Amino acid sequence: xxxxxxxxxxxxxxxxxxxxxxxxxxxxxxxxxxxxxxxxxxxxxxxxxxxxxxxxxxxxxxxxxxxxxxxxxxxxxxxxxxxxxxxxxxxxxxxxxxxxxxxxxxxxxxxxxxxxxxxxxxxxx
Amino acid sequence: xxxxxxxxxxxxxxxxxxxxxxxxxxxxxxxxxxxxxxxxxxxxxxxxxxxxxxxxxxxxxxxxxxxxxxxxxxxxxxxxxxxxxxxxxxxxxxxxxxxxxxxxxxxxxxxxxxxxxxxxxxxxxxxxxxxxxxxxxxxxxxxxxxxxxxxxxxxxxxxxxxxxxxxxxxxxxxxxxxxxxxxxxxxxxxxxxxxxx
Numbered sequence: 426x427x428x429x430x431x432x433x434x435x436x437x438x439x440x441x442x443x444x445x446x447x448x449x450x451x452x453x454x455x456x457x458x459x460x461x462x463x464x465x466x467x468x469x470x471x472x473x474x475x476x477x478x479x480x481x482x483x484x485x486x487x488x489x490x491x492x493x494x495x496x497x498x499x500x501x502x503x504x505x506x507x508x509x510x511x512x513x514x515x516x517x518x519x520x521x522x523x524x525x526x527x528x529x530x531x532x533x534x535x536x537x538x539x540x541x542x543x544x545x546x547x548x549x550x
Numbered sequence: 551x552x553x554x555x556x557x558x559x560x561x562x563x564x565x566x567x568x569x570x571x572x573x574x575x576x577x578x579x580x581x582x583x584x585x586x587x588x589x590x591x592x593x594x595x596x597x598x599x600x601x602x603x604x605x606x607x608x609x610x611x612x613x614x615x616x617x618x619x620x621x622x623x624x625x626x627x628x629x630x631x632x633x634x635x636x637x638x639x640x641x642x643x644x645x646x647x648x649x650x651x652x653x654x655x656x657x658x659x660x661x662x663x664x665x666x667x668x669x670x671x672x673x674x675x676x677x678x679x680x681x682x683x684x685x686x687x688x689x690x691x692x693x694x695x696x697x698x699x700x701x702x703x704x705x706x707x708x709x710x711x712x713x714x715x716x717x718x719x720x721x722x723x724x725x726x727x728x729x730x731x732x733x734x735x736x737x738x739x740x741x742x743x744x745x746x747x
Contacts, residue, residue, distance in 0.1 A: 430635050437632070441625045448617050452610065455746035470742040477738045485628045485731040492564040495573050502577040506584045513592050 440484045447477050557717045572725045576732050583736055586689070590682045590743065603679035604672060605744075609663055613745045616659045617737065623652030624734040627701075627727045634720040639712055642723075646705045649730070653698045660691055683744055690740060693733045700726050 451473045459465040483489040488499075554560075555567040563570055594600050630645035667673075667680075674684040704726060711719040 430632055433632055434629070437625055437628055441621065444621045445618065448614065448621065451742050451746060452614050455610075455742070467747050470747045474739050474742050478735050481624065481731055481735050481738065485624055485734075486728055494563045494565060494570065498570075498573050498577055502580050506580055509581060509584050510588045513588055 436484055440480050443480055444477055447473055447480075451477075557715070557721065566721055568721060568725045569728070572728050576728065579732060579736075583686075583689070586682075586686055587739070587743070590686065593678050593682060597678055599677075600679065603677040605679050605683075607670075607672075608683070608745050609666070610745055612659055612663055613741055616656055617741050619652050619655045619659065620734050620737050623649045623656070624731050626652065627730045631720065631723045631727050634712075634716070634723055637716075639709075643705065643709070646701060646723075650698060650701055650705055653694055653701070656694055657691065657698075660687065660694075686740055686744065690733070690736055693736070697726075697730050697733055701730070 451470060454466070454469050454473065457466070459469070488495070557566060559566055560570075626645045626648040630642050630649060633639075633641035633645055664684075672680055674681045704723060708722070709719075711722070
């Protein structure tokens, strides 16, 4: 048992260090321009987050060595999560780039179309 | 009457009951935060004014510090469980105390961030980004506070179970740890999603 635990302690220390490095990497990457390609910047940011999440879940939460019943619960969770996550986007299946009918604070959609309003701060799109 | 499967493993699941219980709870938590994350992405992608909402004004160094504080607390939490596995109650208390200290540190830093936003007249009602920011970080903050209550109990009065049922107490700390690592996990995604991207 004691030897087993010593191994655990070593793993936890290494994971801790890895998480610190990855945190630094996330912050550093956010200052990097990626040639102005936004999806690449978002992708790198999320990739690092997923690696960190994996390290925490697999080691601290012992998911790398857990009973199959827990995995079953988690597979179900992931399935429902994906439905929850993408269902609203599918409702807007005319494409995410069409914002016109989503209510927005500060957006121009609900601005009253008036001719005598000279204080329009909403911008023109 | 003794509650079954507190320590011994239930034959059909291979788990003690509390562990299955906490995982089911965490599954529901995934849905709670998942819905809000989904809302965030929807609002952001569909809002042409997003860039003007002051996301870049968030304090990245403070949030980075908070990330480190929370990761540290996750490590001390798992170490408190290791200490119990090694029959070392003193070490357990030390690590659990450190976990609590980090938790309070996280809240103090969050408080500084919030008040500086309020001082600049930035409220959840100001715009969509701030609404999302305060909702997500606020809900996460509530989870930290919840964790403090649970861990505080196990640090203080709850500890006496160690004398009578050490294995059950160790399991309790593992379960509390699973919750706490989940809170850490949520922050790992919140931090880049809100502050950096």
